[in-house]
Amino acid sequence: MLNQLNILLREENLRVTPQREAILKVLYDCRGHHLETENIYELLAARSEKGKKIGLATVYRTMELFEKIGLVSRLSMENLPARYELILQTKLIHHHLICLKCGCVQEIDDKLAEDFKNRIIDQTGFEVKDKSMKIYGYCSRCREQVKNKR
Template sequence: MTIKIKNVKDKLAANNYKMTSQRRIILESIIENEGEHLSAEEIYARVKEEEPGIGLATVYRTLELFCDLNILHQLNFDDNCRRYELNHENKHHHHLICINCGSITEFNDEILEDFETGIEQEHNFSVTDHRIKFYGYCKNCQ
């Protein structure tokens, strides 16, 4: 976790921002709950336990800043809730979403990466990002 925090601190400094104690506690909460795709309200509830004086608006502003600086990705799983995950450079992944229990499973598939390369070549198009979500039933809900 220390390396991730240092990398974010460096990125903030490079963009004339400081790693405040509130930004740090929000980042730590996201790192500690990596893979859970938390909403702003869920992040707020977790950081509020450790930092009772923090406000929901501070969490929203911090998440927006982290997204602007490409530290976080904002995700939409069609549940009317924005969710967040760390941006891992060079580690693109996709999501399987259970339509019964709402569980989210990450996966990486080289076939999809090869497909993207083919699209770029066939259409002379430079893909900068893509998001793929598969909906169905997890093993517990089948």
């Protein structure tokens, strides 16, 4: 895993730093979860020896970098902070249903999504971001709450 980071960074003439490795480790240990930058920052702080904290700005910068080199997938929430998830080799393609209210994330059948995505590209030339389609809406739980409010 750290090897992969090494290779990707080398490709772009970027440096391997303890901070980047530590962040990648956190992401790996939380694989399957979708972490806010702030979460990552706190987890790093909890792990670090006293007096050796990684700056919040560094975490933001690193997440931006990791997304650019294809290590993580970024989910933009409506009002909530964005979330990141490590992209694992064993599961390169995954598509998300993201609740704009509570931020929960469900996944949908890859074949179904791929089929749809292909049809969109055929018809319009629009390419859904990277290998991960993100469909925003409301999960069943939140939809109930919205209905009750109205």
